[in-house]
Structures are given as C-alpha cells and as structure tokens.
Amino acid sequence: MQYIQKLGLFSLVIISLAMSFFSYANAPKEIFWEDLIPKGHVQIDTQDQASHEGSEQNWVQPDLDAPVVKELDGQSVSLPGFVVPLEGDSEVITEFLLVPYFGACIHVPPPPPNQIVHVTIKGGVPIESLYDAIVVTGIISTETWSGDIAQVGYKIKAVGVAPFEL
C-alpha cells in the first residue's frame, strides 16, 4: 500500500518536474512564507498572543484582517509547507490547508490568515504522513469572500505536489 502511495508521490514529482521543464519560460517562482506578508506590514507574532491566554480574553482573533500581497495574484509559484487535510477519500487528499509549521492545527495558536493557504488539487494527492513537509506548485490567487465583512486570503490551484527536500 505504502509502495503505491510512494509511487504515486514519485510520479507526481516526475509530472511536476516534467511540467516545470516544458514550461521553462514561466517556471514557477519559488516563494516563502515571508513573501506572503506585504512589505511594511507589522505582523502580530502568534507567540505573543499565546502569552495573553489565561487572561479572561477568550475569543482571540489574531489579526484576522491581515493584508495579502495583491501582486502575487495569478502567479505561478511553488511554496513549501505542511498539510492540514480538509477533504478527500481514503486514498487521496483533494483539498487542504498549507501552513508554515507542523502542528498549526493542534498545540500552538494558528497562524494569521495571510499565513495559511487553501490548496485545491484536481484528482487529489496521496499524502503519506502529515509530519512530512511538501512543496506545492500551482497558481496562487488572492481570494475574496464575503462574510460579515469582505475578507481576503490565499488560495492555490495546485498542479503538483512534491516532498520537500532541504
């Protein structure tokens, strides 16, 4: 079973490599999490918020209106991160959140919205372990949705997912 998953991941690597080779003209730009914060914006440190807990302030909303970098919209990028699965079946994940550190969903305060990317991938991708970092390649967009007030965040339509290599 694992071999099949490994094989799947491996073939995805091949596909994404092939894609990056053929579309050499607009090869995906490698970006990192800092690039998702607009220059000059002072991000509230999530660790600082952690120290506020214990006080009566309960419903912490860390910088929910954190701005996004509008210039990134529509660009082909590759971004490393960890997976928090949202949708999928028993074999593959078709929709997940990409976060900058492992355990963002468990122990530590979650990152502000501009440090979370909502990734959708057609056909899904087999993710063997949530502990392993991956690199997502695809078209990033700044997504706006309306709730009580208009809100923005990042979204990637992924074409390839590969294991992260240092």
Add this chain to the structure above:
Amino acid sequence: MILIKLAYKSLLNRRGSAFLTLFTIAISVMLLLSIERVRVDAKSSFSNTISGTDLIVGARTGDIQLLLSSVFRIGHTNNGVSWQSYEYIKQQRGVKWTIPLSLGDSHKGHAVLGTSPDYFTHYMYGKKQTLSFLQGSPFNHLNDVVIGSEIASTLGYKVGEKVIISHGMGNTSFHHHDDNPFTVVGILNATGTPVDKTLHIPLAAIELMHGGSHSPTEHEHEHEHEHEHDHNAENLIGEPTQITAFLMGFDSPLYTLQVRRNINQYKPEALLAIMPGVTLRELWEMLSIVEKILLLFSSIVVLVSLLGMLTTLLASLSQRRRELAILRSVGARPWHLFSLISIESLLITLLGCILGCGLFYGLMSVAAGFLQSHAGISITIAMLSDYELGLISVIMAAGFLVGLIPATRAYFYSLADGMSIKI
C-alpha cells in the same frame, strides 16, 4: 495444446488430491480478497460519511471518540454542549452555518437524531453531495420525521405513516407522547452512510420527549390542540438545555484553524472542536498497523496453500515416474515434461483463483447485510478492482513459480529411472 489436454486429463485422474489442493487455494484466495475488500470499503465508507463540514464541536473528550459518536453513531458521548455556548459560537465571525445534533434516542434500535432543517441543506457526504429526498420533504412540524432509506426499506415505512419514537432510557417520563406519534414526511435517498439508518426529527421535539421541563409551555399547549393545523411558523429548534454536538461550516476554510483553537480554549465550558479530515487521518494512522497485520496474515494463508500444492505435486511425482517414463518413451522431450508439470500447477492455481473469487462473492453477498447493520460498513459487490486483480495475479505468479520446482525435478528424470522397477 496437447500438453494442456494431457495435464488436464492427468489432473482428472488424480481428482481427489487435486481437488483438495484447488480447494485450499480457493479458500485462501477468498480470505485474502474478503479481508482486502472489507478493509478498503470500511475506509471509504468512513471517509464518505462526512464532507464539506469544517468543524465538529462537542463536549471535551477524545478527537476520535467525538467523530465516531457524532457522525458514525458508534459509541456515545458522556456530555453535551450547552445551548448558550452553541448560540455564542454560532454568532462568531466567519461562521456560515451550524447544524445542532441531538442524539440518544432510538426507534426500534435505530438512532433518532434531533436537528434543525439546515441539516438537509448543509450536511454533505461523499464528494460534497447534499442529501436528497426520494419522497416527501424536510420536516415542517414538531411531529414530523424524515427517515433514511434503509429504515424505510427494513421497517417498511411510507410517507404519511405514524411512528412512535421512544426515549432510549425508558418511557416513564413521556408516556403521554405514546399516543402522539410522529408522521413520516420524507424519505431520503440512499447514501451508504449512517444517515440511511437514522430518523431525523426537529430538535424541539427531542426536548419535548425528554419531559420538556425547559421548553416553553406554549409548546405543550400547541401540542394538545394542533394536529391538522398548519403551523409553518412553528419553532422547530426550540430552546434545549443542551445538544450532543454541532457541525460548523465557514465562509472560508481559512477560518477553521482559528475557530478551532478558540473553541478548544473556550472558558465557560470544556468544548472540543475537531476537523473531520484530520481526525479521520489520525484514525487511519491508528488502524494502519492492524490493516498491515491482517494483510500479512492473509498473505501467509495464501503462501501456506501454495506450499500445500507444492507438497502434493512433489508427492505425486514419485507415483508418476512410470507415467512420465512412458511419455518419454513415446517421444516426449524433457522440456515437454517440464511444461506438463508447470501447466498442471498453473491450472490448479487458476482454477483455485476462479473458485476463490466465486466463494468471495458468495461470502460478500451473505455478509453485506450483516456488516451494514452491525458495523456500518457498506460493501460494494462490484467487479474486482485493479488492486484485487493485482493480488490475484501475484498469487498466479507465485503458483507458477512454486510449480517450477516439481517441473525441474521431472525434467531431470531419466528414461531409465522410470522404467526400472524400484522397491
């Protein structure tokens, strides 16, 4: 061609031992296929049950416990969520919809779920499919009930029929409700999830059944008078003191992590919020070792059966020296004998696999109903999947390889070996 015929005839001549060997292989193939099919289907029926829900919130317990009890109706939670907390969390920013769930009652052993009409619009299963109605519509009145497809088929209920729902703990506290039955207003389409085995009633009705000490008196009042009246404005949700759990959906999944954190840190009440996708993954990781052990054991059973075939073939070789020598004397070359024995082993394995598949389908059709009702696993009696065909071809290859051993021995038998009589 003549070799295949010869092999077949020769096998037929020794049909006793050949059939037993074949049967051993068939049983092992059936075992392997059944275990794999149940494993794969169990996994997919679990992951198909919930979709499109960002968070499940309940009283603080284990992640997996909450998931199993709220969605799969396996086990139960020991505590609920107070209505005040629900109302508060519901109003938070980014929350698109919430569905309160109240479990704990039953109707003839089937779960009764108290919920809001939102359930029929927002609850999703499979690949983001919403529930659809085979007949009828969602509940509009306090005494309406919407039933799952399996309830409709096993209990034979139709739209318009009256059913009596009993509190799981006994019937002393609501005896006056026995003569105030619920009316079936809708039947849902089959989903292959626990929804099929659930009766859905308005949340306020659950509260009424439980003695209704906290529900407004007007409800009781209404109850005595209304029967045929149309009460479109009826409060179907009411003001229960507590609910078992609730499902949440957000405007954007980017809210999920934050709200989850906030609910887990919620001070007035110990609550737990889980992301279904993450918790299912945790469940798979926990179960993966069991899965591997099951696969290992069924593979060993297959191996043992193939070794059984090897033993029979080797044992029969010494009895067949004469036969082989005669074949040699009429002009068969050593490689003819080699192919003969190989074809024999291949024939046994092939027939064993075919019989095994037959037995597998027989077993599955017998066990499907039981697994559905007792374990909530819906078994698909479909064609063999690529993976299962892969398993069978591995068995075939292994059978062929095992057959090479007696075949090689037959190859090296000399003509004189079989002709001279040995004691």
